[in-house]
Amino acid sequence: MNSVLQSIKGRLFLWIFLFISVLLIVRGTSIYYEVQKDIYDSVKLGLHSKIQILKGLLQEENGQISLEPSEIILGDYSIPRSGHYYKVVLDGNILAVSPSLAGDDFHLASGELESLDEDLGEKVYISTGPANEPIMVVLHDFHILNKDVVIYAARSLEAGNAVINRFIQFIIVTVPVYIAIIAFAGLWIAKRSLKPLKMFYSRIEKITHRTLGERIEIDLQPEEIKGLARSFNGMLDRLQKAFDSEKRLIADASHELKTPLSVIKTRCDILLQKDRSVEEYTRSLHIIKSTSDTMRRLIDDMLSLARLDSGVLSSADFTTIPLNDCLKQSVKLAEVLAEKGGINIQTSLAEDVYVSGNLNTLTEAFLNIIENAIKYNRPGGSVNIAVSKKGGRVGIRIEDNGTGIEKNDKEKIFDRFYRGRASRNMEGTGLGLSIASAIIKAHSGEINVRSEVSKGSCFDIILPI
Incomplete structure (x- = not known):
């Protein structure tokens, strides 16, 4: 049963089965009561007409009331226990009685009161007749010549009940058949509907991972599945982009690590060829150490990107932090590099600016951009950092007057391991701006660059407050 309920086809079948079952049962019950009401109303109408005839046959002569029954004792009313009865009572005494009741001391109004019509002065009873048959009795009382007159007219319900019983049998037989037919039709419809x-x-x-370039043909899908196909294709696009990025990262990392490893291996091979002087050993060890530091920075940057790609930086873990603290810490960490190049760092910070984020990662992002502005600056140049509020956002501008960025390089500077022509001989891993961009975007921010060759670059960062 659980496997059926866990299946869409099974649930559709059960819903159709239950819906049709309830619908047919309710409709069958409704028709049953409608048929019974129509039959009983027909009998009631006939009895009402009979009472009117009996009432019209009452005659008054010399202050006496009599009934001439010769016109109505024919037919079923003349046959004993025929199921058609009448009785006329005058001041408690029987004035007339149908031959069908002759010899029976039977009270026609002894049954259950079904309805009362005060305007017509009629009461309707469901009772049991002299032959133990179900009957309907209509009682009409009125006054004539200050005398109480009660007319009873009754008729057997056996024929009507027989029709109702046949209808019940029909319902009992046909409803399950219809339910089964419609249920299996529903199962077939469910199968056909779920085939796409x-x-x-x-x-x-x-x-598979080998065929990630394939896509679902959206136009060939039914309307109900097009949205699912479109979402699935979007997921494949994201997966392919992630796989391609991973492949590119591995290839780029292998390439970037290959050069320093080659340098270290070459130095070691040279040192091991023959005995060297202390100065030669010292010089080679310095080269190996510098190369190892480059490798360490590259690995650290790759780990930072991997953590960012894994979603470790989540807004759920953000806290309210002062933006000035991030920028001041970044400037302090960049001072040593700036002093080596004679670069002057100037800041213009706004007061009481708080953002939601991670203090360490935002500091890292700003530091990467500031170091980039120092590295590609001219001797004795400057780096200006300014903060300004813009409605519900804050803008950070980091501007230098260095070498600038060529137009062809500007669109790619945030790509991983990308290094422009002017920076290929500079120390670095090519990941700093990629990390900065990823951190800013993780904080729901934006980062843009404006640059002009030989005049400098300006990085504009916007963060929500």
């Missing part, structure tokens, strides 16, 4: 979905996931199963 089956074809859809069969198509999905064929897509």
